[in-house]
Amino acid sequence: MRPQKLDRQSIENALSGLSGWTLRDDGEAILKTFKFKNFVEAFGFMTRSALHAEKLDHHPEWFNVYSKVDVTLSTHDAGGLTELDFKLAQLMDSVAV
Amino acid sequence: MRPQKLDRQSIENALSGLSGWTLRDDGEAILKTFKFKNFVEAFGFMTRSALHAEKLDHHPEWFNVYSKVDVTLSTHDAGGLTELDFKLAQLMDSVAV
Numbered sequence: 097m098r099p100q101k102l103d104r105q106s107i108e109n110a111l112s113g114l115s116g117w118t119l120r121d122d123g124e125a126i127l128k129t130f131k132f133k134n135f136v137e138a139f140g141f142m143t144r145s146a147l148h149a150e151k152l153d154h155h156p157e158w159f160n161v162y163s164k165v166d167v168t169l170s171t172h173d174a175g176g177l178t179e180l181d182f183k184l185a186q187l188m189d190s191v192a193v
Numbered sequence: 194m195r196p197q198k199l200d201r202q203s204i205e206n207a208l209s210g211l212s213g214w215t216l217r218d219d220g221e222a223i224l225k226t227f228k229f230k231n232f233v234e235a236f237g238f239m240t241r242s243a244l245h246a247e248k249l250d251h252h253p254e255w256f257n258v259y260s261k262v263d264v265t266l267s268t269h270d271a272g273g274l275t276e277l278d279f280k281l282a283q284l285m286d287s288v289a290v
Contacts, residue, residue, distance in 0.1 A: 135243075135247060136247060139247075146232070150233060155232050155259050157256070158257055160253075161253075
């Protein structure tokens with residue numbers, strides 16, 4: 097069963113437990129830019145994140161150029177943010193260090 | 194030594210040897226959208242491409258969402274397209290199959 101779309105208060109609570117993530121203007125996605133030393137570190141982060149994403153069956157939208165990775169998380173099926181987005185955000189933070 | 198920026202005729206020639214790549218309106222980059230069956234295949238392509246990119250010391254700009262990868266190649270140091278972009282384009286095509 098897919099998680100339900102979170103209401104605004106739950107989103108605010110979840111966001112307050114994360115660092116560097118912001119809510120997109122439409123409230124339906126969270127965004128973060130990760131910066132690394134070089135491409136190897138950026139792509140290493142992407143690879144670790146990809147394994148988590150596949151395991152969760154929940155995938156990011158992301159843009160990479162050299163040492164920078166712009167990430168957008170949203171749950172399209174639910175038309176907004178769900179627990180899955182915050183779970184993936186935490187995992188991405190944990191592998192970015 | 195970094196390759197020189199290619200002139201329009203050389204770009205047209207190089208593009209004619211590739212499939213699915215288009216010239217960006219400003220003439221300074223080439224673009225292609227790669228589509229795969231799922232995230233595992235899309236990220237597998239990205240991983241193979243990343244190894245080539247790092248070896249060439251020439252990196253793509255790319256955007257991935259699930260099974261789709263939008264790639265932009267350009268040589269910022271040269272202010273446009275160089276042989277490196279076409280070399281990386283060929284390598285990406287070769288690992289996309």
